[in-house]
Amino acid sequence: MSFHDEPLAALADNDTSNGLGPHYDLDACVALMRGGSKSFFAASKLLPPRVRSASIALYAFCRVADDVVDEGDDPAEGLRQLRQRLDCIYQGNPENHLEDHALALVVHQHTLPRALLDGLLDGFGWDAMGTRYDSMEALHGYCARVAGTVGAMMAWIMGARASSTLARACELGVAMQLTNIARDVGEDARNGRIYLPLDWVRAEGLDPLTWLQDPADHLAIRRVVARMLEHADALYQQSSQGIADLPRDCRAAIQAARLIYAEIGHQLVRSGLNSVDQRTVVGSARKMALIGQAQLQAVWDKPSHHNPPALEGIRFLVDACQHAAGPSQPLPFGFPNRSVTERILWMINLFERLSTERRQQSMVRQTMHYGPG
Template structure:
């Protein structure tokens, strides 16, 4: 039964502006897709993203004291959940989002668990082990976004987790070389063994090989399977939210195609999706919703705990999104934004250092 909670107002307009700036600086693709969301959903999405970004940066910038940085993040999360956030825009925004959308603590806590695994230097023997990691750093975000959009259905949540895991697999496939040079290796060890690749030697000297290309291609195939599983979940979202999620899915899947176009070379090259291609994908995002067949497939075993956490958490009173949202007009704005951002990138690349 829904619980009617007071509508919390913890974040100021300045806090929301700071969160918006964080996502714009951190991810042009995600920022562009987010503009297709209704404003009420968009503000909450920015709050979630800002805390995720803050968490990543706090650990990455902590140097040799990353465990202490994580402990501070855990205390900040506990304070936000209790409605007493620390004096930071992302903390106040997160506290507001958690209270407004009845997000169980287990979801943002899962994200911090994934960061802890990074600090430990954990390696992943199988695809299932890697999926467990992706469930925490990305599936949890997908589940939280689903709640922000007002959906708490188990099947829709499972598909959102599929999408988050797929996106993380794509990120890992794209960033093999970058991660290895930072001392991180996420590719399943059993797959590396089959390809004749010694993980320790690879980290010491990341080199491209036919075996590595096969491993990267295999991970992209796993991601594609999850993108297909996630597709019916988009049709289960509110109509006004579908274009943004469909465009995010399409752009991330296209990153995988760009890796393949580079012959699965994620060591010497970084796959990118150009502005023109992003624009085409975003324009397609306003198409009618796709199929619902497959919506009721059970969640991945690795993400089931996220779905269960939501189902056992009291739900808030339902909030209806505006009955009409000018998606077509927003697409035009987003395409204009992509053009501006690409022009700025081109200018920066050509400017003398």
């Protein structure tokens, strides 16, 4: 299939039903993904078209929701509004936000469990309250909400329904979030936040709240970071068993995400575990090598009969999926509902359009700032 099929691209561009215009949803979603997580964007390129557009819509809503809660003047009000928006989405009548329309189609097409999105919003609320975590078990609860939910949603739209597969997807999300926390210790501390398990920090002889007042590289913090990364690696290893249970054409993308995020931790270890003064990134060449490795593993991986018990902190998500109900109402008549092929071709075509629009907007801003000529 060509990504530049002109008839289908033209059909997608000419769809103006419901008054929403030719790029009513994935325009904003693609822009958010490209400007947000480079690791997510790199891995998403390996997803089959039937999954990729849904994953972009999910990412966009999650990103917007995080910004509403984290950057708004009243986080509680932001959460209330987001829950109201979810109500409308699940009733088949999304509010007039681009990302809501995109998510409504995902919910309708995949009967996505509402509990996963509610759990995500709970995690954003914990962030807004500045919640700190006394133990790794408590931190698991946070990671399950802000990242395990995303892992479960991705697995769900790929067709996973077995509790063991969903558990491994949640655990992969938790592992990724632990890696993020280990990498961003300094950045978080300078914003007045600490996500490291407080009992682990105290066990190293350092008072975490005293350290937070003047965060600096410290051997105790390095030891806690090393311990967190070891725990994350164990979860990465366990989650790999679930990847082999996914549809074959979806495995490479998730395997790539697993390898790239794990590599962040490995590079942090190699650089000495100082995540207070520096932020570890995986370079493009290394990402490409890991993507190649992921593609090979996707071919040869076979499902495992070993099914370890789910991490305690993610069990509520797995249970919610097993008792999930679909959206309460069908989408209204006339709601845009392109075929998967039309939507993905249209979405890919938007990449260049968005880039052009951003360049034009930048030129306008420069002209207004400096004046003509």
